[in-house]
Amino acid sequence: MSKPVSPYESNPPSGKGILVSVAVALAGAAAVLVTIILPAEYNIDPTRIGGALGLTALNAPARTVQVANVVGGNEKYREVAIPDFGQPVPLPNPDVFQKRTAAANSETLTITLQPGQQTELKTLLKTSQMLLFSWQAEGGQVYTDFHGHEPGAGDDFWVRYEEQQAGTEGRGSLVAPFEGEHGWFWLNISETPVTIKLSVNGYYEKMINYGISGGTPSGGK
Amino acid sequence: MFTKHGVSATVSLLLVLFAPLALAHGVAGGDAAYLERIQGVQFIPLMYLGAKHMVTGYDHLLFLAGVIFFLYRIKDVALYVTLFAVGHSVTLLTGVLAGIHANPYIVDAIIGLSVVYKAFENIGGFKRLGIAIDTRAAVLLFGFAHGFGLSTKLQDLSLSQDGLVPNMIAFNIGVELGQFAALALILIAFNLWRRGDTFVRGAYAANVLIMAAGFALFGYQLTGYLVT
Numbered sequence: 467m468s469k470p471v472s473p474y475e476s477n478p479p480s481g482k483g484i485l486v487s488v489a490v491a492l493a494g495a496a497a498v499l500v501t502i503i504l505p506a507e508y509n510i511d512p513t514r515i516g517g518a519l520g521l522t523a524l525n526a527p528a529r530t531v532q533v534a535n536v537v538g539g540n541e542k543y544r545e546v547a548i549p550d551f552g553q554p555v556p557l558p559n560p561d562v563f564q565k566r567t568a569a570a571n572s573e574t575l576t577i578t579l580q581p582g583q584q585t586e587l588k589t590l591l592k593t594s595q596m597l598l599f600s601w602q603a604e605g606g607q608v609y610t611d612f613h614g615h616e617p618g619a620g621d622d623f624w625v626r627y628e629e630q631q632a633g634t635e636g637r638g639s640l641v642a643p644f645e646g647e648h649g650w651f652w653l654n655i656s657e658t659p660v661t662i663k664l665s666v667n668g669y670y671e672k673m674i675n676y677g678i679s680g681g682t683p684s685g686g687k
Numbered sequence: 688m689f690t691k692h693g694v695s696a697t698v699s700l701l702l703v704l705f706a707p708l709a710l711a712h713g714v715a716g717g718d719a720a721y722l723e724r725i726q727g728v729q730f731i732p733l734m735y736l737g738a739k740h741m742v743t744g745y746d747h748l749l750f751l752a753g754v755i756f757f758l759y760r761i762k763d764v765a766l767y768v769t770l771f772a773v774g775h776s777v778t779l780l781t782g783v784l785a786g787i788h789a790n791p792y793i794v795d796a797i798i799g800l801s802v803v804y805k806a807f808e809n810i811g812g813f814k815r816l817g818i819a820i821d822t823r824a825a826v827l828l829f830g831f832a833h834g835f836g837l838s839t840k841l842q843d844l845s846l847s848q849d850g851l852v853p854n855m856i857a858f859n860i861g862v863e864l865g866q867f868a869a870l871a872l873i874l875i876a877f878n879l880w881r882r883g884d885t886f887v888r889g890a891y892a893a894n895v896l897i898m899a900a901g902f903a904l905f906g907y908q909l910t911g912y913l914v915t
Contacts (some may be wrong), residue, residue: 474891478811487810487895491803495902503907508914605901 508615561594562641564669572667577678579608579654579662584680588649590617591642591671597668600637604663606656607632614640614648703775728850730857737861740837742869746798746904747833751866752873753805753897754826756890759881764887768870774830782838783855791843792912794836799908800830802901809894831832837862 478484505516506524516522529550532543557563577585589597591614610633615624627640627648631653642648648670654660666673718736741747754771756762782789804825807813813820839859880886 472809472811474809474894475814478814479891481815481894484810484812484815487891488807488898491806491895491898492902494896495906497908498899499903499910503903504910507907508910510910510914526805641863 491583534625544574563594564594566669570667570669571616571672572665573673574663574665575673575675576661576663577652578679579652579660580681581654581657581659582681583678584653585662586649586651586676587664588647588674588676589666589668590646590672590674591640591648591670593642593643595642595669597640597642597648597666597670598638599640599664599666601635601650601662601664602670603634603652604661606654606658606660608660608662609653609655610636611651612636612649613651614642614646615645616644616646649674649680653680726847726849728853728857730748730853733854733857733863734864737858737863738865738868739861740840740858741862741865746795746802747866748869748873748896749802749900749904750798750805750829750833751870753802753809753894755870755874755877756805756809756894756897764870765873767823768866770823770826770832771833772863772866774827775834775862778831778834779837779841779859780855781863782835783841783851786842787835787838788842789835789839790912791836791839792908792915794832794839796905796908796912797832798829798836799904799906801832802904803898804829804896804901806894806901810898824913 479487501513501515502519502521505511505519506521509522509525509527511517511522514612530545530547533546535542535544575587577587579585591597608630610628610630611626612628613624613626615621625643628636629636630636636650640648650664652662718739721732751768751771754767755764758767781787808820808822808825837858841855880889
């Protein structure tokens with residue numbers, strides 16, 4: 467028989483004292499276990515305290531999605547793990563992404579202007595929708611005013627994207643600052659016919675062709 | 688990556704008193720990769736890993752702290768620590784050689800219970816219940832349990848058969864050296880504590896705390912067994 471080493475073995479506390487001690491130890495252990503260790507180690511969080519402390523993230527299960535099981539097998543769906551890249555910072559401007567279901571519009575127009583003639587081609591764009599464009603003038607130079615205005619706002623409210631006093635081509639992109647008509651005014655400033663070929667791609671609603679007018683070299687907007 | 692044996696802040700708070708390096712229990716990731724890579728005898732590295740495993744194995748250290756809590760004479764410390772070392776060496780060596788694969792959660796849950804046992808004994812619990820337990824036998828028996836834990840962990844690392852026995856012995860020697868180093872630190876801390884009169888007042892509460900940590904370890908490992 468080994469001799470007792472603890473003073474409490476030579477002189478043990480009362481049964482009640484021991485019972486209270488064990489109860490305290492058990493209660494303390496259970497509290498730490500349930501609120502901290504189990505949430506952190508096994509993602510078991512009955513009290514929701516571990517989640518509130520952020521501990522459940524330590525061993526959170528992988529994110530999964532249900533994917534239709536088309537190749538063989540009897541189950542209708544199978545669980546597939548997807549990556550978890552954590553939380554991104556918020557977008558400074560959420561409007562930069564515009565979700566659409568339909569494909570973008572796309573068209574190419576060719577217009578020939580006699581000397582002094584003018585025309586206006588507009589795209590109808592909703593706010594934040596995007597346009598990619600490119601145009602080339604053959605046969606001479608044109609005056610160009612790439613601009614936008616709200617429909618029915620008259621001539622006193624408009625914005626200019628680019629003015630070319632004499633040019634033969636333009637390329638670029640546009641994100642509509644407001645809903646309205648956004649497009650090009652062209653005037654043939656040459657003494658020869660000029661053919662303008664315009665290509666546009668984007669989520670515009672429709673093209674508006676204002677037609678050709680004028681004929682004397684005194685055109686203007 | 689988070690280790691399976693990550694320590695909660697509260698438990699580590701309880702343990703810093705007793706374990707200078709209360710870290711992870713399993714052999715850490717980089718070390719495991721090393722063990723899978725090596726071929727042949729790697730005596731010193733294996734010894735180092737054994738020592739590291741012991742020094743950072745808070746459950747072994749908690750049990751040891753409980754065992755030596757009221758041992759004042761170095762002769763007694765040596766006796767109990769030797770019993771513990773013999774116990775875990777026997778099962779470490781035979782476990783690896785015989786390929787005994789104990790469930791690590793069950794082994795670690797028993798280790799948790801060993802901590803509870805010793806703390807309960809320290810506060811005079813068995814005495815009050817009128818149960819006579821030979822502490823030396825108990826320490827030896829729980830030494831067996833701790834050794835199975837070491838053996839299972841060593842086997843989980845898929846040690847190559849080439850040089851297995853010397854590597855295993857090196858690991859075992861390392862475990863003893865690590866235990867010796869940890870024990871020295873625990874003893875120094877205890878001796879400093881015993882000088883003041885806070886030891887008399889704090890000893891009982893400290894053993895209740897050790898018991899709580901043992902219960903928490905037991906619950907943690909038992910849950911692990913149930914959910915995995």
